[in-house]
Amino acid sequence: MIVFDLRCSAGHRFEAWFRDSDTFTAQAAAGEVGCPVCGDQKVEKALMAPRLNLRSHARDEAAPAPTAAAEVPPAQPPAPADPAAERLMAVQGEVMKRLREIRREVEANCDFVGDRFADEARSMHLGETPARPIYGQTTEAEAESLREDGVPFAAIPWLPREDG
Ligand SMILES: [Zn+2]
Structure with missing residues (x-):
């Protein structure tokens, strides 16, 4: 599993877990990844914010306040043919x-x-x-x-x- 920082086209940032990078790409392309705040399906990987405790950094302050990390359940893979x-x-x-x-x-x-x-x-x-x-x-x-x-x-x- 891998966690991605994602951002919707409205600028909301959230985190979601995926099996791997390809899974994210596929699910995002299929519109299966929605912003937990506004439901927007145009999500992209946000630039990974360095996990450093530099709260005074100007870029951090410019960024929207982090919303609670939203758990977006990974979409079910297509059911295998019976x-x-x-x-x-x-x-x-x-x-x-x-x-x-x-x-x-x-x-x-x-x-x-x-x-x-x-x-x-x-x-x-x-x-x-x-x-x-x-x-x-x-x-x-x-x-x-x-x-x-x-x-x-x-x-x-x-x-x-x-x-x-
Ligand atoms: Zn949004």
Whole structure:
């Protein structure tokens, strides 16, 4: 910790503690160091008055009477990013990437049957048409009906393509 004699633009002098000189510079630049008298945030390091007991010195008398040393609490450093949130973001990013890959795989290898998916899937399940990989949409009711009939299918989140 280091103590600085500070002076606001109105000429008030006060003392404040900082972790180091850089911390003062950063906090002052961010407007986090306020004058305890007037709240002015334009503070600068006052010239270090020599700590000599020379009360009769003209410069000392010209200077404003020292106010009580004000304890300006050092501002909190910015909270570190929540590691759990960062991990979640990373996982979500990975999941999105995989889902896009799945979409590409499906589009490359399966026939798009649109809203006829339920009919096509059931028909193949019953052996009425040759089995082939298809994809398309179902309503909730159709999906439920397929499940009841034991038709294998998977519902996958269909992400927009990265290229729009
Ligand atoms: Zn002031």
